[in-house]
Amino acid sequence: MLSLTINNQPIEVTEGTTVLNAARQAGIEIPTLCDHPHLTPFGGCRLCMVEIDGFRTLQSACTIPVTNNMVVRTDTDKVKTARKFVLTLIFSERNHFCPYCQVSGGDCDLQNAAYGESMTNWPMPPNWQPYPVDASHPNFILEHNRCILCRRCIRACSELVGANTLGVEERGVKTFVIADLNVPLGQSSCVSCGTCIQVCPTGALIDRKSAYLGHEKNLDVQKTICVGCSLGCGIQVFSRNGQVIRIEGDWDAPINSGILCKTGRFAPLTDDRQRLTTPLVRKDGALQPANWEEALAAAAAKLQPADQVAALVSTRQSAETLHLFKHLFADGLKSSMVTSLEEGSATSLLSQFAASKGKAFEGTLKDVEHADSFMVFVADLVNQHEVAGFFARRLMQNGAPLVVIDTGENPLNNLANCALTPRTGKELDLLTGLTAAISRLGQNKAVFTGDAIAVMNAAAEMSGVSTELLLEAGFKFASTTRPVIIYDATPVQTQDVLNALVKLAEISGAKLVSLKGGANSLAAAQYELDKPFRLNSHQAAYVVLGDENPSEHLIKALEKAPFLVVQASHTSKLTAAADVVLPVTSWLEQDGHYLSADGQLQKAEKSLPACGTAVRTNEEALKSLAQQLNLTAVGNWKAELLQRLSPVEIAA
Amino acid sequence: MTKPKVASDWLAGCAGCHMSLLDIDERIVTLVQVADLRATPITDLKEPDETGVAVGILEGAVNNSANEEVAHRMRSRCSILVALGDCAVFGGVPAMRNFFPLEEALRRAYVETESTDETGKIPDSPELATMTRARSLQEVVPVDIFVPGCPPSADTIFYVLSELAQGRKPVLKDEKLSWI
Numbered sequence: 001m002l003s004l005t006i007n008n009q010p011i012e013v014t015e016g017t018t019v020l021n022a023a024r025q026a027g028i029e030i031p032t033l034c035d036h037p038h039l040t041p042f043g044g045c046r047l048c049m050v051e052i053d054g055f056r057t058l059q060s061a062c063t064i065p066v067t068n069n070m071v072v073r074t075d076t077d078k079v080k081t082a083r084k085f086v087l088t089l090i091f092s093e094r095n096h097f098c099p100y101c102q103v104s105g106g107d108c109d110l111q112n113a114a115y116g117e118s119m120t121n122w123p124m125p126p127n128w129q130p131y132p133v134d135a136s137h138p139n140f141i142l143e144h145n146r147c148i149l150c151r152r153c154i155r156a157c158s159e160l161v162g163a164n165t166l167g168v169e170e171r172g173v174k175t176f177v178i179a180d181l182n183v184p185l186g187q188s189s190c191v192s193c194g195t196c197i198q199v200c201p202t203g204a205l206i207d208r209k210s211a212y213l214g215h216e217k218n219l220d221v222q223k224t225i226c227v228g229c230s231l232g233c234g235i236q237v238f239s240r241n242g243q244v245i246r247i248e249g250d251w252d253a254p255i256n257s258g259i260l261c262k263t264g265r266f267a268p269l270t271d272d273r274q275r276l277t278t279p280l281v282r283k284d285g286a287l288q289p290a291n292w293e294e295a296l297a298a299a300a301a302k303l304q305p306a307d308q309v310a311a312l313v314s315t316r317q318s319a320e321t322l323h324l325f326k327h328l329f330a331d332g333l334k335s336s337m338v339t340s341l342e343e344g345s346a347t348s349l350l351s352q353f354a355a356s357k358g359k360a361f362e363g364t365l366k367d368v369e370h371a372d373s374f375m376v377f378v379a380d381l382v383n384q385h386e387v388a389g390f391f392a393r394r395l396m397q398n399g400a401p402l403v404v405i406d407t408g409e410n411p412l413n414n415l416a417n418c419a420l421t422p423r424t425g426k427e428l429d430l431l432t433g434l435t436a437a438i439s440r441l442g443q444n445k446a447v448f449t450g451d452a453i454a455v456m457n458a459a460a461e462m463s464g465v466s467t468e469l470l471l472e473a474g475f476k477f478a479s480t481t482r483p484v485i486i487y488d489a490t491p492v493q494t495q496d497v498l499n500a501l502v503k504l505a506e507i508s509g510a511k512l513v514s515l516k517g518g519a520n521s522l523a524a525a526q527y528e529l530d531k532p533f534r535l536n537s538h539q540a541a542y543v544v545l546g547d548e549n550p551s552e553h554l555i556k557a558l559e560k561a562p563f564l565v566v567q568a569s570h571t572s573k574l575t576a577a578a579d580v581v582l583p584v585t586s587w588l589e590q591d592g593h594y595l596s597a598d599g600q601l602q603k604a605e606k607s608l609p610a611c612g613t614a615v616r617t618n619e620e621a622l623k624s625l626a627q628q629l630n631l632t633a634v635g636n637w638k639a640e641l642l643q644r645l646s647p648v649e650i651a652a
Numbered sequence: 653m654t655k656p657k658v659a660s661d662w663l664a665g666c667a668g669c670h671m672s673l674l675d676i677d678e679r680i681v682t683l684v685q686v687a688d689l690r691a692t693p694i695t696d697l698k699e700p701d702e703t704g705v706a707v708g709i710l711e712g713a714v715n716n717s718a719n720e721e722v723a724h725r726m727r728s729r730c731s732i733l734v735a736l737g738d739c740a741v742f743g744g745v746p747a748m749r750n751f752f753p754l755e756e757a758l759r760r761a762y763v764e765t766e767s768t769d770e771t772g773k774i775p776d777s778p779e780l781a782t783m784t785r786a787r788s789l790q791e792v793v794p795v796d797i798f799v800p801g802c803p804p805s806a807d808t809i810f811y812v813l814s815e816l817a818q819g820r821k822p823v824l825k826d827e828k829l830s831w832i
Contacts, residue, residue, distance in 0.1 A: 098831040099738050099745060099802040105832050118825035120798035121741050125791055130751035 004070040013066050020048055020061035023074065030074050031083065031113045033090075033201050034150035035062040038251060038258055039159055045090070045150050047113060049082045050074050058082055084117050092124035093173070094131055095145040101203040106215045109201035110148060134179075136186030139266050140197050140207045142177065147204040149175050153196035160259050162393025165190045177204075191386070192262035198248050209269045210238070210246035222607035223250050225594060226264040227316045227519035227587045229385050230346075231255060231365065232596030233264055237588060237607040244268055244588065244608065255365055255596060261386030268588070273549075273570035276583035277612035280575075287581065292614065292624065299580045300628040302540045302563040303333060310337040310535050310561070312554075313544040315518030318592020318604065319527075321619045322520060323637035325544055326527045328622055332631035337531070337538060341545075341554060344530025346490045346517030350647035351525045353498050361502060362648040363484065363511030364598035371395060371484035373477050375403045375510070377501065378427065379488035382411035385515045385597075388486060401476040405430060418473035422463035427492075430470075431500035433459025435507045437467070437474035444478070445509035474508075483510035490517065514647065516597040523595040526641045526650075535560055543567065543574065546618050547586040550574035567621050569611070583615045590617040595641065599648040655688040656817055658707045659700035660736070661726055662693050663719040664746040664786060665712025668803040669737035670694055675806035683810070687817035700729045707732045707816050713739040713746040714792045718781035727793040732816060735789040736809070738802040738831060745802075746786040754783055797822065800831045 001012045006023050013022045018041060023030050033045040043063035050061045053071035058079065061072075073079065090110065098104040104111055131144035149168070154177065157166040165188050169178045179188035197205045219238040226233045226247075234253020238245045247265050251258040279295035280287040290298070303309050311329035313322060322340075330338040344351075354360060368374075368391045381389030389412070396402055396415065404416040407427065413419040422430035436455035439448035460467045477483055485505055492498055505512045516522050524530060535541065541561035543554075545568040555573050558564055566578040569586045584590075591606040610617070616624065626633055642650055662670060670693060676683070683689070690705055691697040700708060708730025714723055727733055738744040749757040763772040789795050799812050799822075808828050815822035 095751070097742070097744075097747070100748070105830075111831065114831075115825075115829055118823070118829060120800055120824050120829065121735070121788075121790065121795075123790075125788060126743070126747075128750050128785070 002066050002068045002070075004066050004068075004072060006072040007075055015066075017066050018062055019050060019052070019059070019064050019066055019070070019072055022066050023061065023072075028074060030061050031116050032062060033109055033113060033148060034152060036152050036155075036199055039152060039155040039199070042151055042155065045148065046086045047083060049079060049086070051076050051079055080117065083113075084119060087114050087117060087119060088123050090148050091122040092126060093149075094147060095126045095128065096202070097126075101146065102206060102212045103203040103215075106217050108203060134185050136184035137190065137192070138186065139192055139194060139209075139262070140185075140205060141211075142185055143204050143206065144176065146202045147177055148202055149177070150201060151177075152199040152201060153177065153205055156195045156199045158397065159394060161191065161193055161195050161390045162395070162397060163189065163191045163193070163390075164397065166196060191382075192266070193260060193386070193390070194262065194265045195249065195259050198258070207246060207266075209266070213245045214240050219245055222605055224588075224605040224607050225253075225519075225602050226260070227594065227604065228261075228263045228267065230516040230519060230521050230597035231385055231387050232519065232594055232600060232602050233260055233387055234602075235260065235264060239608055242609045242611075255600065256387050259387060259390055261390070263386065273572070275611050276568060276571055276575065276581060276615075278583060278614050280578075280581040282579040287576070287578070292582075292616070295580050295582055296624055296628040299542075299565045299582070299625065302579075303542065303565070303625075303629060304539060305333045308539040309333050309335045309542055310533070310538040310540075311335055311542045311544075312339060312341050312533060313524070313529060314546040314548040315340050315342050315521045315524050316546050316548050316587055317520060317544060317618050318590070319520060319523045319595060319601075319641060320592045320637050321544070321622065322524055322527050322529060323635065323640060324619060324622045324626070324633050326529060327633040327635060328626050328629075328631060329542065332626065332629065332633070335538075337534065337536070338529060339531040339533050340518075340521070340524040340529040341543075341548065341551075342517050342521055342524070342530075343532045344525060346488070346515065347521050347525035347647075348530040349492060349495065349498055350489050350514060350516075351530065351644065353495060353502075354645045354647045356495075358645065360599075360646055360649045361512060362598070363513050364600075364648065365391070365513065365596075366598075367482070367511040368392065368484050368486065368513055371400060371482050371511075373401045373403075373480040373483040375405065375477050375483065375485040376410065376412055376416075377405045377485055377487035378407065378410075378491045379486055379515055380411060381486065384488075388513075388515065392486070400480070403473045403477045417476050418469065420465050420469060420473055422465055426463040428494075428497050428500050429459045429462035430465055431497065431504050433463060433465070433467075433470050434474055435500070435504045437470040438478040438504075438507050441471060441475055441478070443475065444507045446506040448507055477510075478508040481509075483508050485510045485512050486515070487512065488515045513598065520594050522597060522599065522646065522648075523593075523641060526595065526644050526646060528644065533557060539563060540565065544618055544622070545572070545574060546584060567618060569615075582621050583612070584621050585610050585615055585617045589615075590619070592619065593637075595650065595652075597648075599646060599650040601638075601641070601650065601652040655686060656706035656819075657688045657690050657701060657704075658709065658813065658817070659690040659705040659726070659730065660692040660709035660711070661700070661722050663710060663712030663722060663740070663789075664715035665737060665739045666745070667693070667711070669711040669740075669801075669809075672801075672803035672806050673809050676810040677806070679810050683813055683817065686814065700726060702729065705730050707734060707813075709734045709736050710740050710789055711736045713743050713786045714784070714789060715746050715786040716781040716783045720784070720792055723789060723792050732796045733789075733793065734797040734799060734812065734816070735795045736799050737804055738800055740789045741798045741800045742831075743786055743788045747788075750785050754785075758783070799824065800829070802832050805830070
């Protein structure tokens, strides 16, 4: 521990703490602009200048580490004058006009800093030279007139997302934030994750949807989790009058620590599907509005026990809903065809494998976050589960190698140190070859039995990937201490390939992490809602669609259903084909638990009021139905979640 | 004791700050008990006393030679000059046009607006003031007190005027300080 005093207040901090963080720990406020708790200190804005005994000049508190017996002052005239001067220079550097900026009035760190110093004016005029506005991006705008060059966006783009799209060109007053080699943002390598907007201290980076829709103090804020994929990122939902204004990453969330992908941040804002607000019942061939009693009675009349009903549920639903659904249809109505809309495509193989091994075999996203080499095996981390891709990308710039294995063109190929493209159907050979190559190199962390050279040569022959490439990839991947293999179980398909993958992980000492489709796919798997769907002699089908978009495949599969009940929040081709439609809440209007891809049980909180009085949550709708059918659900959702062996340890 | 004389005028503004001044409502009675309100755009007397006033208040940005003249006249006749509102303090809304060449701004205003027919033309009478870049007041004359806000609230204006009338320098901070 080191001792120091700030404004005569004695403080003890651990070695390596900056003066700024020491002050924060002691509750002493030092204004900052370029500093961000989740980014590397930069020392660019000079607002955090403090007086330290023994130093000739003022020092930036964000970058200077505490030394023992340091004497710091943050409230002297010299410091205050310097702060005002720094702010004066920043205001005069470009063109800041508070009356017509949407962050002005509480959401602007720059304005708040000036208020903090009681500045009533800018002693120097603005620049007056107009700076360009880059509005080429569909989701956000870069307004250079308001940019203070703090480089938070650039550091976030690099350190948090690993995209490295943003940077600066030129120097001094000519310094400019640019995308790539100065191309419009909309045409750049930007991954549209919007992390830059979340960290921008001024109105320089603003998102199109939320601009001018209210300051943070006027909005309702609810922390919850995103149900866009199986990662379970923490989010903050900002809403006003029941409308989502914007979504931000939750800095305190254990899984994503603040970052989000374009789907998580922007997709819910652009959802323009028509909401269902009243139950509908088909009468004389057409869907007619009805009340819940009529709709439930119409549904219950056709939902007969003894395997007459096929039932499907969305994996975007909570564990509570999935549990109730399973008991209602599998136990209550004795149906043999009770499954999820994903039909276990991303999980059934994993569950079976875990059962055959008798234990969990996968690592967690924390392993991905702390890995020092990556292998991506037939997984698309650019279009799905993007945040896992960000973890890999941001570590790659610290030297963590990336090996990509895919039978086709993988979007990460251009970033990979080694991109291995086996012939279609020869993934197994490639994995075997890679395992042999690692053993041949003596990098194996487990015993390899057999002739490594012969196995490798045979595999190279079969897969069409040269032995040189196998050795290179093997060396890059396995000569590290914390390698991680990220794979998507959906295209893996066979137990043999999964076996080979586990063998490769053993030999290379790697952790395996798989992507698991929907937000609650793992929970659905734990409840055994993972069979392939088939409509046999069922007399009715019940679909808990929720806010999911029905796939063409599903619509086709249900065409032959003699009677169809759909529980949905939006109109779709499937609700149009239904005989009874029950209006339910969307993901933001209900709460419940979700099991992430790496086995973390998290609660999604209700963030918006229900859309209309006749709308019930998915869980309530199922409860009403159970009541109508005189069935009672038994069992505990949480306990039953743990009954089946899971591919990853469940932290519940 | 004689009451300090207060005069005000407006430049390139929208009169909103003076409207906000009127929003002090009945407190204007309190104000006239401690100050002598002289020339203002909303009273009959239009020019500040040649013999001088204690406090001069200007609203609006300086955007042509006529504004400059008014600003210089007020500065020369007052002891304490108050820049009232965002236009006077920072340039405000009129300063948005600084991002375009003057010619382009005039053409947009007089010729290209949707409500203008083909007869629209840029006024060119020699009697008209010469347009300049829109500037904050302190770019033209020294300013003593800055009261930002668009407009400053009635409470802020009342606080500033009552402090000045009683010979104190108003300090705008915390909830009294707002630039919008």
